[in-house]
Amino acid sequence: MPGHIFDPRHAHRLDEPERLRLLPPDVIVELLHLTGSETVVDYGAGTGAFTLPVARALPHGRVVAVDLSQELLAKLREKLDPELAEHIELVHTVTNEIPLADAAADVVLGVNVLHEIADQAKALAEIRRVLKPGGRFVCVDWTANDRPVGPPRAHMLTLPDARSLLEAVGLEVKEMREPGGRLPYHYVVVGAAP
Template identity: 40%
Template sequence: MENKRFDPKNADKLMSQERKDQLQPDKVIEHLHVSTDDVVADLGAGPGLFTIPIAKQTKHDVYAVDIEPEMLERLQTHAEKENIENIEPIVSDLEDIKLPDDSVTRVFNSFVIHEVSDLNKSIQEIKRILKPEGQLLLIDWEAVESESGPPLEIRIPSQKMADVLKENGFDTELFHLNPNHYAIKASKGEH
């Protein structure tokens, strides 16, 4: 669905100081427990609000996956300004992620899962690329009215999202970052 997708022309809003203050990317990614040995995929990386702080925590490449090449170009520009060299941009949707099976130990997905056309397929793809016992941190808009964010009718309620993850074999822990945003930590089992 084209109308669900964020317009790359508005990418600067995603990196604004106001948004950084509101979301506190460094604090949010603490929930993912990234170590220097983790291989991380940031699905829906956009211009790098979360990708860049994640890349600072691991010695491996961070796969910055986004469907919009323009977003990844902006991410590269932001990374260069901070002398970050361990980000590998990958143009891909989330229903056929261009990464091999069992290739990452951590997946970060923020504010994009509501844009996919097949939620279960996207969750299965996340599961496919995660190594056994890998971790997912998913952040999205709660299904409540708010001044910013996507239209209410395309938001996925937090409990529904947690249920879909469980149905697809993940162990989940749901919590709210604030009244408008929820986070789900999800673990892939050993198989």
């Protein structure tokens, strides 16, 4: 079963140009369909490779950057300029829980996170809990197909498996994308809260 914790000693990898070429932040932001005033949870925010671009797209909203690693959040904190800091809340969690009220988030973003979680059903139920009705979980993760880069295939979920996990917690799958284009090794699955 997937589930392994990202080692913060490898934090530098999260901001490497090659990673950002394979996961362009502008493409990730486009997937969110933001209007500028939403509350977005970056679940597994790490060093903020996507937190910061999402915050720039939210002049009247906020990003709640959640991570299990205090070390990674400290690296994200170092990147914050005063203007962006107003729109970003950094939250350390030890249990994959999101310290928000029920139905508080418009969007939850998870990039390369689902395969890292040991208890995926519990984590996805927590994501569903914080989503407003109609709110979306945008999951972007490594394909389990053959690829020249990325974590071992044994750690990955297939797109159908990811879909089944979202549906099992009551999220309605609205979009599924196979790897391709500017996301050559990542699938996308979007689930909406009822």
